[in-house]
Amino acid sequence: MTREELERIRAEAKQALEARDMTTLPEGELKPPRPGEVRVVLRNCGQIDPTRIEDYIARDGYFALAKALGMSPEQVIDEVKRSGLRGRGGAGFPAAQKWLFARQAVAARPAPADGSPPAYLICNGDEGDPGAFMDRAVLEGDPHSVLEGMTIAAYAMGATQGYLYVRAEYPVAVDHLQKAIPQARKLGLLGKDIFGAGFDFDVDIRIGAGAFVCGEETALIDSIEGRRGEPRPRPPFPAVSGLWGKPTSVNNVETLANVPQIILKGAEWFAAMGTEKSKGTKTFAIAGKVKNTGLIEVPMGITMREIIYDIGGGILDKKKFKAAQTGGPLGGCLPEQYLDTPIDFESLAAAGSLMGSGGLIVLDENDCMVDVARFFMDFTQDESCGKCPPCSLGTKRLLEILTRMTRAEGTPEDLLTLEYLTQNIATTALCALGQGSVNPVVTTLRHFRDEYEAHIRDKFCPAGVCKGMFHYEILAECCTGCGVCRKKCPEGVIRGEKKAPHEIDQPNCIVCGDCYKACKFAAIAIRPGPTEKSRRAAHKTETPQG
């Protein structure tokens, strides 16, 4: 393959692409860009057929690789460094710095005598954060952009073998990659002597097996080696001793998908977007109680209010905004006062949350913050690898306390224990999973302490979530007597004449919430104390744990 050949393919493919009707992604997944969006990583998603390499080339694909291989590896690192690209997997470590460290480590040791690769590049596609699916969208919708980014990164750091680690939960992404890799090999864009520059690189897919902790780079390396994914203490960092003891760089899907665009359009173009310390764009997966859910890509520094209200269309069903949960299970819940904070790596960390991989879940007045904290703790406790005691034992204790609180069994001492434990776990756990596992608890305690206190002191769940800790009442002054609640009630315990205030037969109410959801006049209120039936039901069954 030469540049001229690539240009010829592009000219032909462009015509073919323009002649075709493109509707590759399922409806509702990726909508056309909304005002305020800038698409860099998602630029091809939905615009090309991801199973055809020609489509990618038609949109200037692999031209960045041709350009990069005409530069020295140091120049490539310098270009990415000047762009200010930081890791999109959550921690925000400068991407170029990782490659530089690995490159120095390769130079410092003798070339392997057995012909094995001197270094490895790993693309981390183990997108485990519930609520985030940008990596899935890119791997499914534009797999070649990730392969091209990997090849450029490998050239910069000195790797000749790459691994693409993808979750088993993403069968379509795996399928598209299994088609993309042979296509790239066939055109000589992967394999030996790429673009005649004397550079060899190939990629192998590794499929995850369902372990959240494998998103942590040292655990991911263990997993590729065929072991349980258990984080290792650092140093040595993977850049010095990673996969099979060789210098290794682990980069996120979104990070790598940015790289070809940076090489093609230049560091200055990329650095012109974003904030002082966080450059470029970021994809966010908006979900939860918001009108327009889905993936968006916006410049760093945008505010949460712009994302939720301007792009997201506001809260569902005219409810009140309560919190935005960012950064997945290791992130935090931010209340209204943070809506106007510009979002970047630093500002989210300062607020006690995380950028994470970019999941943004909107919570409204009917979400209980104690239950949300319990939900995330249940997740991290289940996903704790079990290696270090602060995480494996600490998360278990935290989960027990939070579960007690959501069952009306919390005590005032529990709040103190939560504070003490979260501090300890955050400072002593081995990896980011353990250290971050406390963030949902810490942020909800900080911003929604009144809800914790209501659960403990009054045995009351003000949001109406925790079973057996509230009941519904019809407010006579608001009820229009429309009768919708009476018709909805599965137990037939709502009484009332047409156009007259209705009433709930409390002892027989199971507190299912159907009337509350159905009422158009906000005439049904959540009040402390269970009904007889809901108390018995709460003792008998438990909420299924996620």
Place this chain on the structure above:
Amino acid sequence: MSFSLASHLQELDDLIDREKARGGALIPVLHQAQELYGYLPRELQDYIADRLDLPQSTVYGVVTFYAFFTTRPRGRHRVGVCLGTACYVRGNTKNLERLSQELGVCPGESTPDWRYSLEVCRCIGLCSQAPAIMIDKSVHSKVQPDQVAEILSQYE
């Protein structure tokens, strides 16, 4: 359901030979073995350990560490209820309760006729279409409890 190692032994041996040449063969082998046999009972684990020259404890440790591997047989159709954050706040626990009622089994169990197994699964990345249920490799999005019985009936 009794286990027979011999039923797919030739395919198993072939795939082990194929993977053995590469580094870190264990997890890819387990993936494919589970595809062949449906689950990974001890007998199968021990055979794989033997063929890969690994201690049985290593194989057992890996199988039980990763959520994707199962040591118990499963029904013809795997009903996975996503309890990721978006599906959770959009009410997928109600769907899980209804599925549990319809099938008469708890999450993690299979129906006596081996038609379905019910599982709570990790986030499947369909957050914008929450709440979502995945049956085998097909996805049902924005599911309401009343639709659950009809969805199940599509799977013989």
